[in-house]
Amino acid sequence: MNAGKDLTAKQTSILHFIHHKISQEGRPPTIREIGRHFGFKSTGTTRDYLSALAKKGYLQRPPHQARSIKLSKPVAFRIPVLGHIMAGMPDLAFEETEDYLSLDEFISSEEKQLFALKIKGDSMIDKGIHEGDIAIVKRQRLADTGDIVAALMDHEATIKILKKKGSDFFLEPANKSYAAIHRPFSILGKVIAVIKRF
Numbered sequence: 001m002n003a004g005k006d007l008t009a010k011q012t013s014i015l016h017f018i019h020h021k022i023s024q025e026g027r028p029p030t031i032r033e034i035g036r037h038f039g040f041k042s043t044g045t046t047r048d049y050l051s052a053l054a055k056k057g058y059l060q061r062p063p064h065q066a067r068s069i070k071l072s073k074p075v076a077f078r079i080p081v082l083g084h085i086m087a088g089m090p091d092l093a094f095e096e097t098e099d100y101l102s103l104d105e106f107i108s109s110e111e112k113q114l115f116a117l118k119i120k121g122d123s124m125i126d127k128g129i130h131e132g133d134i135a136i137v138k139r140q141r142l143a144d145t146g147d148i149v150a151a152l153m154d155h156e157a158t159i160k161i162l163k164k165k166g167s168d169f170f171l172e173p174a175n176k177s178y179a180a181i182h183r184p185f186s187i188l189g190k191v192i193a194v195i196k197r198f
Contacts (some may be wrong), residue, residue, distance in 0.1 A: 006056055014038065014049050015058055016101055028069040085117040085135065085150060087124040087159050087173075105113050113139040115189070117150060117159070123173035124148070124159055133196050135159055137189040145169075148191040159191060 004139035008014065017037055021029040029037070035046040050069065053059050062068045065191060119133045129135065137150045145164045150157060151171055160181065171181040 007053075007058070010038075011049060013055055015053060015071075018059065019071060022071065028067050030067055084120045085157050085159055087119045087121040087129055087131070092124075114192075115139065116195075117157075119159065120193075123175045123178045126174035126176075127161070128160065128186070129174070129191075129194055130196075133194050135191045136193040138192050138197065139189045141187055143187050143190045150188040150191065151185040152188050153181070153185040157188065 014034060016036055017034065018028055021027070021135070031043050031046045032080065033051075034040075035043055038046075050059065050061060054061055057072055059072055060070045062070075067161075109176050115137055117135045117137060119129055119131055119135055121131060124130075128150075135150070143149045143162050145162055147162050148159060149162045149171075150159050151162075158181070163170050163172045163180070168182070171185060173180070
């Protein structure tokens with residue numbers, strides 16, 4: 001079962017931290033470990049969050065036991081949707097989470113450096129990427145020629161195909177109506193999947 005919409009962003013983060021600790025270390029974190037990770041100044045704050053999660057049915061806390069947190073529901077990994085990205089002319093990129101996509105727990109920890117972007121524009125239609133689609137992007141600074149990447153240019157982001165001519169890299173659209181982009185850019189990540197909603 002996924003972490004539901006009844007949770008706040010902070011509650012969701014704490015729940016995922018507990019899940020990560022259990023899956024990676026085989027035991028839940030202590031109250032102090034949770035507080036330290038999230039920068040809480042008192043254990044009371046951590047206890048309040050845990051109590052709220054327990055009331056909502058996401059975990060159990062047997063009294064007077066160290067490391068006694070137990071998850072009541074399996075927590076699915078969720079990818080943050082950071083906003084829209086142009087698949088046309090570049091647009092301003094703001095890293096502001098506006099939604100989440102929930103994925104199954106089988107995704108390994110190595111694959112969890114992901115974020116999602118909603119597509120705007122039509123410059124990638126020949127690759128089957130259309131306005132309204134959601135691109136799943138793996139955070140990485142390097143990519144191979146021919147990869148579809150999310151790139152940043154002077155605070156403007158776009159999704160294009162990474163190309164190379166001689167020693168110069170450039171960004172190429174998948175629509176003949178658009179010209180290649182030869183401005184300096186940095187790679188935000190590689191597009192590894194596109195989700196279509198009908």
